[in-house]
Amino acid sequence: MxxxxxxxxxxxxxxxxxxxxxxxxxxxxxxxxxxxxxxxxxxxxxxxxxxxxxxxxxxxxxxxxxxxxxxxxxxxxxxxxxxxxxxxxxxxxxxxxxxxxxxxxxxxxxxxxxxxxxTSLWSYQTFSIDEYNHLDCLDNGDINWIVPGKLIAFSGPQRERIVLDAESGATTLLARDYAALFRSLGVTCVIRFNEVTTYDRKAFTHAGLRHIDLPFPDGSNPSDDILFKFIRVRQQSF
Missing domain, CATH: 3.90.190.10 (Protein tyrosine phosphatase superfamily)
Known part of the structure; x- marks a missing residue:
């Protein structure tokens, strides 16, 4: 194995x-x-x-x-x-x-x-390996559905593309790439936990997506204030 x-x-x-x-x-x-x-x-x-x-x-x-x-x-x-x-x-x-x-x-x-x-959060019979693997690739967004159709997690974009494979030309996505992808997936709100300097939030807001910043140090636990703000946003969106 x-x-x-x-x-x-x-x-x-x-x-x-x-x-x-x-x-x-x-x-x-x-x-x-x-x-x-x-x-x-x-x-x-x-x-x-x-x-x-x-x-x-x-x-x-x-x-x-x-x-x-x-x-x-x-x-x-x-x-x-x-x-x-x-x-x-x-x-x-x-x-x-x-x-x-x-x-x-x-x-x-x-x-x-x-x-x-x-709880019907996941189904073995309907789970798509191909879709999961496609979205899981960095050059496709490094995306995972946490609650199918409702809550999605992804790698925060940077201001510049990062080359992943020089031979194939694969790169990471920019914020505007995610904005277009999210609209096709039915996403309406983006919450950023990274520093606000990582990308321009206008890439999402100009695409009609709500954007909220709740930054906290990478690798740490969010404060209670950030945690409860996140929960409130999720409750409003569900």
């Missing part, structure tokens, strides 16, 4: 894998099980004993049991850890290089997927 599904880390983070790779794993495993002769559906999946690789592999298996197998998160984790015979994997951490003070467990990941399905 190690070479097929690789996590692209930022700093000291190591997983879990994003939705497109997770769903691709589930599709592949489901297909192999369906192709196996009746009564002979035993597949052997293996990874290295590196703690990061092991954590990602166990997480993929637990999510598969929740999504495809219909198991509860608790039972799925119990199954992949063989009823406690296997030690739990490393907890996942945030994408920073500092000391981590809060970890995401295997059970947290399984519960998150189960909650997303039960």
């Amino acid at each position: 190690d070479g097929d599904l690789v996590y692209a880390r930022f700093f000291a983070d190591f997983g879990p894998l994003h939705l497109a790779r997770t769903v691709r794993f589930c599709h592949n495993l489901e297909s192999r099980l369906n192709l196996a002769p009746a009564g002979r559906k035993r597949l052997v999946l293996y990874c290295s004993d590196h703690p990061h690789k092991r954590a990602n592999a166990l997480t993929l298996l637990a999510i598969f049991l929740v999504v495809v197998g219909g198991l509860s998160p608790e039972l799925a984790v119990t199954r992949v850890l063989k009823g406690g015979e296997l030690p739990p994997p490393f907890g996942f951490r945030d994408a920073s290089c500092g000391v981590c003070t809060f970890f995401i467990t295997l059970l947290d990941c399984a519960r998150a997927v189960h909650k997303a399905i039960s």
Whole structure:
């Protein structure tokens, strides 16, 4: 499994894998099980004993049991850890290089997927791997839907394009590129958490989009004031 599904880390983070790779794993495993002769559906999946690789592999298996197998998160984790015979994997951490003070467990990941399905926030059957991968590319905006159709996250644009690949000519997007893209996606309001010098907000307002600045230091936690302002804006927009 190690070479097929690789996590692209930022700093000291190591997983879990994003939705497109997770769903691709589930599709592949489901297909192999369906192709196996009746009564002979035993597949052997293996990874290295590196703690990061092991954590990602166990997480993929637990999510598969929740999504495809219909198991509860608790039972799925119990199954992949063989009823406690296997030690739990490393907890996942945030994408920073500092000391981590809060970890995401295997059970947290399984519960998150189960909650997303039960609240119709996410659907395994309708999820588009191609669309996710397209929007996930830096030259297409580095965009992720947090709440489908309502809340989207993206890399804040800079005043100048950054060349990503000289051979293909791929570059990052400017604010005006995002403005056109957001209008096609139904976005009506943009909230900037970066410094106000990163780009000219008029690129969005001239395109008819509402623009709000709530800056706080990158890598830190927002103040309570910024947090509640963000929540109010979201409540007004939903």
